[in-house]
Amino acid sequence: MKKRYFGLILYLVFAILPIYWMVNMSLKTNEEITGALTLWPRHLTFDNFRTILTDPAWYGGYINSLIYVLINTVLSVAVALPASYAFSRYEFLGDKHLFFWLLTNRMSPPAVFLLPFFQLYSSINLFDTHIAVALAHMLFNVPLAVWILEGFMAGIPREIDETAYIDGYSFPRFFVRIFIPLIGAGIGVTAFFCFMFSWVELLLARTLTSVNAKPIVAIMTRTVSAAGMDWGVLAAAGVLTIVPGALVIYFVRNYIAKGFAMGRV
Amino acid sequence: MLKTYNNKAWLLVLPVVLCVAFSAIIPLMTVVNYSVQDILGPDQKVFVGTEWFQLVMRDPELHAALGRQVLFSAAVLAIQIPLGILLALALPATGWRSSLSLVLLAMPLLIPQNVVGTIWQIYGRGDIGLAGAALTKLGVNYNYTGNSMDAWLTVLVMDIWHWTPLIALLAFAGLRAIPEAYYQAARIDGASRFAVFRFIQLPKLRGVLLIGLLLRFMDSFMIYTEPFVLTGGGPGNATTFLSQYLTQKAVGQFDLGPAAAFSLIYFLIILLACFVFYSLLQNAGPAEKAPH
Known part of the structure; x- marks a missing residue:
């Protein structure tokens, strides 16, 4: 023992x-x-922290990161909710293939998509905007969100749906009023994962931005290569990037284990 | 659970399909386009067929990077999965000790990838890092920026530090889902601790461990940021893994054709491995879920 x-x-x-x-x-x-x-x-x-919190070049990075991470989280969960309901409740033409195809996107290396993304977003004038990074991150966050939510939804008995329909609920009303509150914990866990994976991603976020939407993670690598000496500020910036994660983990602490198991235990 | 067959479900899936199609199919088509053409200028393109693929397949540097990658992923799986299971078995099941250990354990998972690199960059340095300095004190000639073996081991230890908690948390969640009755039955039968693990816990963990295996294989196979920050792929090519090599080719040297061909091969390797794991996962699914 x-x-x-x-x-x-x-x-x-x-x-x-x-x-x-x-x-x-x-x-x-x-x-x-x-x-x-x-x-x-x-x-x-506390000078290192003061440097970061008073210099717009530094704290702007945090704001940029937060903006695209939040856009990404909201969009990913919003589109994944109906889709995972469909996967957990219905069989339809090509459902298994579709699910596998979605999963492959979670597993495709971002490096493969680097150049095409750059050209795609440049050609539609979205380069260096928050929405571009948010959309690019949906590539791996949407499949993940569908996967996790489907696991949680499979745990809700079908009888609840059927009773609601018999009681005269329309699908949208049932979904918003009854079903979403039932899987609240699952949505929280999903949002947490989307937040985290978007927050920690560097390669795409760095490639798709130059000035206006430059994320904190990219600003940090620049400091490493250019100044290279200011270890204190670098460490302080690192500490500050952990803060959002630490806050989020505090809120979902009771669901951590189940969340990491994708609702599948 | 029996599902009803209804093709109207496609309407619910449509938003996801559109989103992912926009961010996956269009870029992938661009890659396919590049892989069979030689782009000489904005309006000058020559169709070259499979030339780039042949070039890439014979590239010795690519073979070396692939070898390093496979070795790295294999080492990651061989160490992290058993270690993660052991940690999950050692974790207290309930109470404040359990919550505290879980939160501490989950900490490294929530750190941005490049900060993971930064942390270890600082931590491993001989002059200002705790680990580097301690190793030097112990008489080990450790230098991750100069010695390839040290660099490779540092990237491996860093990955273990970063991701073993994921396996531990998955296994922990799996263990908590085993009904107490199973253990009681084992006690009555006088089963040894090892027998309990081998015949009750391990089979019950199969589902979550496959998820863990899948995630760890994929993510270790496309590792980019951590070695990029820590060593920049060096010294020499010691820690240049596939993603790193691809990025060098595509963004650094702008060899679009070969880079695109390489991307497709890379993607297909992952797809194949993913399909094998996914099939295993699907087969494990029903058997696991039946008793619940």
Whole structure:
């Protein structure tokens, strides 16, 4: 019994140490970072965070990221809801093939789509807009949303649908008034996943933007290559990118395990 | 659950189909277009047939990248899946210890990919990183920017750090879904701990583990951002995996034809593997769901 907790704690330490080291570094001055290895900041400073939160070039990146991530999450969940209902309730011509085709999009490497996306969005004048990144991210988020939601919907007994129809509910009214509240947890978990996968994606977001919609993740890589020295600010920017994830995980903490299992246990 | 046959369901699926068609079929057609043409200028194109495919198939650098990729994905699966199951078995089932461990465990999953790279870049450096400095202190000559083996191992450890929690959470959710009655029956039969794992827990975990296997295989097979930030594919080509190589070709050198041909081959490999896993998943589905 003791031995198994020992292993677990060892792993948790392994999991937390790198994050701790970044947080630690974000609170130090650059002299202290490059000077000596210290386990906690000797001269506690919030200057690194102040730099980011007062410079529009930095905090603009966070705003851009949040805008396209939110557009993407809302659109993905909105189109996935009716589709996953169809997959969980009906058989129709080519349903299995369609589902597989959707899944392949979750599994296609973004690098394959890099160049065509660039040309497609340039040709319809969407290059460097938030909506372009949001649409591009739907490529992998919509299939994922359908997959997760279908798992949750399959857990709701059909009798509920049938009773509602007998009671004279039309489909849209039944769907919005009765069905959506029933799978509230599933929608929350799905939104969480769409948010996360869009938030962490770099390759497409970087390629489809230049100035106006440049995401924070792209701004960070630029700092690495250009300045290369400002470790404190880099660490602080990293810490700030974890904040949304940490907030979201707090809200869905009771559903984490089930959510990661795509509602399929 | 029995489903009714109704083709009106297509109306419900239509928005998704349109969305994904816009962001998948049109770009894919562009790629197909490039792969069979030589683009000389904006209005000058020559049809070259399968020339690019032949060129790409004989490219030794591509073979090397593919080899590295397969080795990396295999190592990722071989380590992460058993480790994830072990972690799930060790996690406390209920109470604050359980919530705390789950939240700590899930932390790395929620960090943007490039920040994962940044974290390990800092963490592994010999001068300012905790791990790098500790290894140097221990007398290990560790340098991930200079030594290919070190770079490769760092990318692997980074991926383990980043993604093992996913397997652990999946397996944990699977374990919680096993009814207590199964364990009671096993106790009555005097089953050993290993027998309980082998004949009760593992079969019940099959469904979720296949999802985990699928996700981990796909994502490790198209890993791009983390090695890009950490090592930039170096030193030499030690950590240049397929996506990295493709991006270099397409965006760096602008070799559209070969890059497009390569994209299609890459896509087909993934599609094939995906189909195999998906078929397994479909077959595991009904057997798993029946008792519920």
